[in-house]
Amino acid sequence: MEFYQKLKKLRAKKGWSQEEFAEKLQVSRQAVSKWENGQGFPETEKLVKMSRLFQVSLDYLLKDENQPFGEQGTTEEGYYASQEVVESYLLNKKQDAKNIAAGVAILIASILFPMYFQETFSYVLFMIVVAVGVAILVWHGLSVKSYKELETQPLVFDDSFIQDFRQKSLANRKRYVILIVTGIVIIILSFGIPFLTNDTGHADRDPLFALMPLTWAFAVYLFIIAGSAMEGERLVINNEEYVKEYEKYEESSKHGWIHAVIWPLTTVIFLAIGFIWNAWHPGWLVFLVAPVFTIAYTVWKSSKD
Known part of the structure; x- marks a missing residue:
């Protein structure tokens, strides 16, 4: 299967018209039409963008082999x-x-x-x-x-x-x-x-x-x-473990506000200790207490949920 045949098949598989595909690549519809008719070949930058859009390897796009889609090491679903x-x-x-x-x-x-x-x-x-x-x-x-x-x-x-x-x-x-x-x-x-x-x-x-x-x-x-x-x-x-951890992080991100609040609050407390009681030392210890409190709060809230 040659490049122009793969291109036409992949575009159809995505359900895109030539105009829609051209817009995603930021080229003219005429350019896409020429590529699919075997009358031209895209530049490297466009090939890389195609591989991302179709989620296939560059090898699959470029090699003139009679292998169906997915036999070039890209049978998995993913980006x-x-x-x-x-x-x-x-x-x-x-x-x-x-x-x-x-x-x-x-x-x-x-x-x-x-x-x-x-x-x-x-x-x-x-x-x-x-x-x-x-x-x-x-x-x-x-x-x-x-x-x-x-x-x-x-x-x-x-x-x-x-x-x-x-x-x-x-x-x-x-x-x-x-x-x-x-x-x-x-x-x-x-x-x-x-x-x-x-x-x-x-x-x-x-x-x-x-x-x-x-x-x-x-x-x-x-x-x-x-x-x-x-x-x-x-x-x-x-990657597989990382994605699972990210999903868990998204699940627990509702408690993420504490991270945005704790450091400004800690700075205010430190300044108050310093200006009011002139105890800059050991007032700096609040910066060591803050992360411990944040972790403890997050763990506690997550356990309750």
């Missing part, structure tokens, strides 16, 4: 994800992770200003830095999410690609684990900083003490980058 699509998705996810990690790290690092400095200017600077961190997170939250199909549907891959990807992922996982372990070690070591400060009765003003929020910010940055990369690769390797 066809080519190598190019997967690589673009992981690159996009990496950039998203950097934006989130930067926003969260800036919010955590901003704590050092009211903790260490007494001047009014330090509080103004603190609010400016917080505003920057929040702006980054809000901008990311409102941006258009790409590749939603890959995260919500079962995926179909070319066999040669997925086997090679699994091998590369095993090597990458070692790097991600090293990043996570490094972050954990950094956080543990940071709690030893107060013991290194000067015993003057004003230990919270010691320059070393200001390193604590900076080390936490760096550690959290590593966690988010490594965690996001591992999640993206897990989606590809263990």
Whole structure:
């Protein structure tokens, strides 16, 4: 079966007219008509788009073989994800992770200003830095999410690609684990900083003490980058399990409001403790209590449902 025959058969299988198919490809109806009559051949970009629309591999479209649809390794039902699509998705996810990690790290690092400095200017600077961190997170939250199909549907891959990807992922996982372990070690070591400060009765003003929020910010940055990369690769390797987990997440997302409320509320409590009682230290402990409370609440509500 030649390309033009496959194209006509696949389009009919979807129930699309030539005009509808042309609109999806962003080409003219005449171009589709020529392709289906064997009078022309689409460019690579259009072929990739066809493989996504029809959920078949590029091999199936291009190879001139007398095999019926589905015998090219695409018999499963699902969204066809080519190598190019997967690589673009992981690159996009990496950039998203950097934006989130930067926003969260800036919010955590901003704590050092009211903790260490007494001047009014330090509080103004603190609010400016917080505003920057929040702006980054809000901008990311409102941006258009790409590749939603890959995260919500079962995926179909070319066999040669997925086997090679699994091998590369095993090597990458070692790097991600090293990043996570490094972050954990950094956080543990940071709690030893107060013991290194000067015993003057004003230990919270010691320059070393200001390193604590900076080390936490760096550690959290590593966690988010490594965690996001591992999640993206897990989606590809263990797609069936990932989709099931996503469905469970959607089921429990009705309790997700707590995640949007807890951090602004925690920041307000921290500022109140600092400005009213001048207890920036140990007031920062509320940032450690917040995630514990969030997890406990979510688990409790889910168990009741």
